[in-house]
Amino acid sequence: MEALQGITILDLTRLLPGAVATMMLGDFGAEIIKVEEPGTGDPMRYSRAGIKHPGGYFFVTNRNKRSITINLKHVAGREAFLKMVEKADVVMEGFRPGVMDRLGIGYETLCRINPRLVYCALTGYGQNGPYREKAGHDINYISIAGLLGVNGHKGGSPQIPGVQLADLAGGSLSSVIGVLLALQARERTGEGQMVDISMMDNSLALMFIPFATYLANLTQPQRGAEGLTGRYACYNVYETKDGRHLSLGALEPKFWQNACKVLDREDLIEPHFSESRQQEMIGILSEIFKTRNADEWMMKFEDVDTCITLIKDLSEMIDDPQVRYRNLIQELEHPVEGKLKQIAPTVKLSATPGRMKSPPPQLGEHTDEILKEHGYTDQSIKEMRSSGAI
Numbered sequence: 013m014e015a016l017q018g019i020t021i022l023d024l025t026r027l028l029p030g031a032v033a034t035m036m037l038g039d040f041g042a043e044i045i046k047v048e049e050p051g052t053g054d055p056m057r058y059s060r061a062g063i064k065h066p067g068g069y070f071f072v073t074n075r076n077k078r079s080i081t082i083n084l085k086h087v088a089g090r091e092a093f094l095k096m097v098e099k100a101d102v103v104m105e106g107f108r109p110g111v112m113d114r115l116g117i118g119y120e121t122l123c124r125i126n127p128r129l130v131y132c133a134l135t136g137y138g139q140n141g142p143y144r145e146k147a148g149h150d151i152n153y154i155s156i157a158g159l160l161g162v163n164g165h166k167g168g169s170p171q172i173p174g175v176q177l178a179d180l181a182g183g184s185l186s187s188v189i190g191v192l193l194a195l196q197a198r199e200r201t202g203e204g205q206m207v208d209i210s211m212m213d214n215s216l217a218l219m220f221i222p223f224a225t226y227l228a229n230l231t232q233p234q235r236g237a238e239g240l241t242g243r244y245a246c247y248n249v250y251e252t253k254d255g256r257h258l259s260l261g262a263l264e265p266k267f268w269q270n271a272c273k274v275l276d277r278e279d280l281i282e283p284h285f286s287e288s289r290q291q292e293m294i295g296i297l298s299e300i301f302k303t304r305n306a307d308e309w310m311m312k313f314e315d316v317d318t319c320i321t322l323i324k325d326l327s328e329m330i331d332d333p334q335v336r337y338r339n340l341i342q343e344l345e346h347p348v349e350g351k352l353k354q355i356a357p358t359v360k361l362s363a364t365p366g367r368m369k370s371p372p373p374q375l376g377e378h379t380d381e382i383l384k385e386h387g388y389t390d391q392s393i394k395e396m397r398s399s400g401a402i
Contacts, residue, residue: 014041015364019195022047022096023077025106026054028176029183029211030134031073034104036188038076039357039366042102045382046074046373047093050081050402053375071352071372075344079373080382081402084115088401095386097122097129102191104132109144119206129204130194134187138210150211153178157215162222166236182214245293246271246284249323256306260297261319270318275300346371376402 019042023034031054038044048054056070083089094117097103103122105112112118112133119131136153137143143156154160154177164171190207198204221240222233236242242249246262262268265284272281277296283289301309306322313320324332330341330353342356357366379402383393396402 013364014367015361016040016042019043019101020045020099021102021104021191022093022100023104025104025134027056027106028069028073029179030104030106030187031056031070032180032184033134033187033191034077035073035075036184036357036359036366037191039368040359040361040364044077045096045100045378046077046079047084048079048081048375050083050376050400053079053081057375071346071349072354074372075354076367076369077373078378078382079376080379081376082379083401084117086399086401088396088399090116092383092386092388092396092401093117094122094125096382097125099386100126100129101195102130102132104134104187104191106134109133109135109139123204123206127203128198130191130198130207131204132187132191132194132207132209134183134209134211136210137212139208143212148212150176150178153182153212154215156212157182158219158222159215162219162233162235162238162241164235166234166242168235170235177218178211178215181218182211183209186211186214186217244285244290245280245297248294248297250298250301252304252306252309253302254305257323258301258306258309259321259323261321263319267318270316271313271320274312274316274318342368344368344371348374 016037019037021034021037021042021044023030023044023046025031025034034042034044034046046054054070054074056073059069082093084093097117113120119133122131123129133139135144136148137146151160151172154163154173157178159177160170160172163173187207187209190209194205194207222238225233225238233241240247244263246260246268248260250258250260252258260271262271268284269278269281272278275297277300280293280296283293304312309320310322322328329335335341338360340356340358342354343351344354346352352371354368356368359366380390380393383396383402384390388396393402
């Protein structure tokens with residue numbers, strides 16, 4: 013038994029946010045049917061991830077799915093999609109507002125066909141408001157949400173985060189939450205509903221601490237100068253002799269005291285949060301950490317109860333003992349590409365864990381199979397293919 017066994021999701025999304033959301037749901041047993049445009053499919057299939065072949069991004073975000081090609085602008089293609097909707101539990105799409113309506117398959121149409129349907133629309137700015145039609149990417153959503161403005165070094169320009177926060181936290185994770193909430197509500201009411209996910213909205217929802225700071229002081233939080241962004245010596249990043257970096261997070265007095273003892277600077281214990289001493293203390297610790305290599309420091313701190321870690325690159329992350337023990341990176345066999353490393357399901361359920369069952373599908377790999385499940389014959393499928401409907 014899998015947590016989402018029996019749930020069928022029609023995935024019309026493209027690119028990163030929707031792909032990760034449906035993959036996560038598929039990991040826990042949902043049947044994901046990826047609906048793609050004939051001949052081209054999801055543009056992620058052709059994006060390069062700095063590796064020898066195109067589609068690297070697609071490979072790590074589309075496992076546990078089946079692919080069907082349908083031309084939604086073709087009458088027969090649209091009819092096939094509507095027939096699939098009759099049996100589906102969820103439709104997830106990532107078009108701009110109004111596109112699905114123009115295709116004749118918008119929420120109002122689909123919920124009449126299947127009143128139990130959960131319809132998740134994942135967009136940059138949501139289904140309404142003055143920005144609903146605006147184009148955007150991760151960098152734009154976090155700009156409006158205020159997130160990019162607080163990210164960076166003191167006195168410097170805003171710095172683009174190393175991961176796509178709006179796409180993944182604002183889009184993927186929020187979509188999963190929204191779909192699961194709507195499915196749970198359906199258990200009580202018997203009816204589906206629309207889930208309106210805006211990546212900008214949910215990026216703004218990450219701003220609790222900066223927003224609280226703003227409300228308390230009525231001043232804009234300063235990049236690299238707030239309590240958890242570089243203001244304090246006890247919560248900062250330090251370079252080592254060999255050019256690597258350590259992160260120190262000794263906010264609690266006991267952790268700071270233990271760190272200062274290892275650094276042989278017990279005189280810094282008392283002014284832990286002294287505002288007048290922070291720049292001086294950051295300078296002192298910066299010089300101390302540059303006296304040894306990173307591995308030497310980690311050995312000195314190995315049995316010390318404090319919060320200090322080596323900032324790892326991805327090759328080190330993969331080999332980290334905690335990552336290995338938790339089995340967070342796994343391999344999935346692909347019929348064409350061979351073994352593909354994947355970030356495994358990270359939500360740990362004791363009775364119904366997530367699983368990596370099948371590799372990312374080839375474009376349209378399951379078209380005939382899925383259509384037959386919905387009553388189409390070999391002859392009707394042949395005719396649809398010749399007419400350009402699939």
